[in-house]
Amino acid sequence: MKFGGTSIENGEKIRHVAELLKDYREQGHEIVAVTSALGGVTDGLMEIGIDASHKGKVSRVKEFMADLAKKHYDAIEITIDDARIADETIRTIDALIDELEKALIGICYLGELSPRSIDYISSYGERLAAPVVSGAVQSQGINSCSFTGGEAGIVTNSEYGCARPFEKTYENVGYILKRVVATHVPIVTGFIAENEEGIITTLGRSGSDFTASIIGAAIEADEIWLWKEVHGIMTSDPRIVPDARPIPQISYIEAMELSYFGAKVLHPRTIEPAIKHGIPVRVKNTFDPEFEGTLIVSDQRLRKDVVKAVTLIRSVAAINISGAGMVGAIGTAARVFSTLANAGVNIIMISQSSSEANMSFVVDEAHLEDAVAALKSEMNRDVIGEVACDRDICVVAVVGAGMDGIPGVAGRVFSSLGREKINVIMISQGSSQHNISFVVSSDEAEEAVRLLNHEFELGN
Ligand SMILES: Nc1ncnc2c1ncn2[C@@H]1O[C@H](COP(=O)(O)OP(=O)(O)O)[C@@H](O)[C@H]1O
Ligand SMILES: N[C@@H](CC(=O)OP(=O)(O)O)C(=O)O
Incomplete structure (x- = not known):
């Protein structure tokens, strides 16, 4: 405990x-x-x-x-x-x-x-x-x-x-x-x-x-029990979405996605030893011990809710590199990522346009200066014409193993944002289909989280 x-x-x-x-x-x-x-x-x-x-x-x-x-x-x-x-x-x-x-x-x-x-x-x-x-x-x-x-x-x-x-x-x-x-x-x-x-x-x-x-x-x-001041892992941070509700059961993978994508309720590496040894993890409220909280397990029973939770990562920045020379240039991505790795920069999200003329990624804000300096000094200017960055952004992630194979989830996410005129700066979806993440400006991020809670009926 x-x-x-x-x-x-x-x-x-x-x-x-x-x-x-x-x-x-x-x-x-x-x-x-x-x-x-x-x-x-x-x-x-x-x-x-x-x-x-x-x-x-x-x-x-x-x-x-x-x-x-x-x-x-x-x-x-x-x-x-x-x-x-x-x-x-x-x-x-x-x-x-x-x-x-x-x-x-x-x-x-x-x-x-x-x-x-x-x-x-x-x-x-x-x-x-x-x-x-x-x-x-x-x-x-x-x-x-x-x-x-x-x-x-x-x-x-x-x-x-x-x-x-x-x-x-x-x-x-x-x-x-x-x-x-x-x-x-x-x-x-x-x-x-x-x-x-x-x-x-x-x-x-x-x-x-x-x-x-x-x-x-x-x-x-x-079992491993984590006692906190919340009623379990909630559909969103209750400080952003006051009517967020506790999720009764969630899979290890979903809990990992949530914690990596900003849900401050769990340290991101918590689930690793539990998965390896197959031990269920419970998140419970210290001040309401009778409440069952959230059970995190490997064998998730199929639930009808497609989206489980919506999270937000703050203190991040986007870097966009572009240049006509990047089109068809073999090895550009490898060079970009090894340059960033050598500079000790953690990459949170990646997206490349199909024209190959630009590539965007999100990094921790604390790593931004190192990342830009490394890219500017290491990269061949013939290939990369410009390195631009944006500090006023957040990553929003929509998480749920039930999204796998269900058509139309991304459509609902982006239509609801579009209806409220929230501009999406960058999009990424892992092939596991457990997570759709996107970048919006910081001043619209909390509104985006609330909208998506409403769209997927995650609140009370
Ligand atoms: N999806 C989420 N579910 C529950 N809590 C969340 C979520 N996202 C962020 N939080 C925040 O995480 C905190 C977790 O509870 P807390 O008692 O502070 O944990 P600990 O003391 O173990 O750090 C809460 O304050 C809550 O606002
Ligand atoms: N005390 C440490 C470690 C910790 O886990 O704290 P908490 O359980 O209050 O998040 C911290 O503040 O980072």
């Missing part, structure tokens, strides 16, 4: 989580709990790290640390009734706060923040949360202990900020946690792991979902 930052935002919510864990444990379930940082803490840690490296104010660091310590002391006061457990937890928190303060002051003096240091600093959110959650569970009379991702056996490469676990992780974690769950509810920090030298790495923002899935696979869990 994984509890996200919104589920453990403060003492009251942590107490509720501890009671949930107690109830399930007393029903006879063996549970490993994965915890995120208290709500907003990871963002705060990243900001203070950047602040320290730019402005270097020790007084600002001390102020931040006092607030951070208070947030955790307050949570302890509300969640841990037993004085001995509370004292022990406070000592653990104090030691972590002391270590982190020293690191941040070091960054103030050094004036630099490497990707490795960002991972180290941001790891404290989960490292501070796990002992508090564990103390709260112990205070409910249930045996519990806490582990960092590294201590639980998760070993990754050194790609700081989005590290990938090595295969041996599954054996390590299984060996360590399978024995503990028989007697305890172990609380493991989500999001963070270690490389082979024992240096802290992170799995990417929202990576606690991925941690839960790695652990679920390693201990051969019956």
Whole structure:
């Protein structure tokens, strides 16, 4: 079971989580709990790290640390009734706060923040949360202990900020946690792991979902449950479409498409370990545990709804390359994509006109400058005449395995946009036919998502 930052935002919510864990444990379930940082803490840690490296104010660091310590002391006061457990937890928190303060002051003096240091600093959110959650569970009379991702056996490469676990992780974690769950509810920090030298790495923002899935696979869990503040995977982000509804059942592939195409409800790599080990994943609402939520499984029963959900990716940019010399020039696409790969640019979507005179792709906005520079310097100007880009765009994706082989879905998507005069800048459909994605300008994107929810009757 994984509890996200919104589920453990403060003492009251942590107490509720501890009671949930107690109830399930007393029903006879063996549970490993994965915890995120208290709500907003990871963002705060990243900001203070950047602040320290730019402005270097020790007084600002001390102020931040006092607030951070208070947030955790307050949570302890509300969640841990037993004085001995509370004292022990406070000592653990104090030691972590002391270590982190020293690191941040070091960054103030050094004036630099490497990707490795960002991972180290941001790891404290989960490292501070796990002992508090564990103390709260112990205070409910249930045996519990806490582990960092590294201590639980998760070993990754050194790609700081989005590290990938090595295969041996599954054996390590299984060996360590399978024995503990028989007697305890172990609380493991989500999001963070270690490389082979024992240096802290992170799995990417929202990576606690991925941690839960790695652990679920390693201990051969019956199910992996992701507890959130929403009623499951919804037909669209409820912040954009207020009447979006929870999807009762969805396939692994659909859930992967949704998370890759911007549905912030799941970390995009969450489903991989679950698929590999055939473990169902449930997304449930921490604050309405009786509600069944969304079940993600491989063997999806055929449902009549063709489109399951509509998602939106922001913070992207489009690049269009064109030139009469591209027509019939063999190897142009290969050169473009290897140039972008060498520049470390992630390509989200690709489209080529049938005339071959231009090619468009969508990249993360953060990679745009590197992408344009690489294309301009590497490409043969005889072939590519122009490289143009557009920052004010979003990708909208219409997802559903039921679209496969059903004629007219694309027609309905684009007719409904056309009726409302929403201009489509670029279109792409994978041959799997699970996803139709297209690009619109940023100021029309949310309206497009609402329109398509209405067109496919996805709302309540
Ligand atoms: N299709 C979707 N279904 C459900 N939630 C979505 C979707 N797209 C975006 N979201 C957002 O994802 C968030 C997921 O819940 P949250 O409790 O924040 O998870 P966590 O704490 O694990 O990160 C919600 O705030 C919701 O607005
Ligand atoms: N705390 C990390 C990891 C995480 O998974 O958080 P959440 O479960 O709140 O998305 C982050 O904010 O990215």
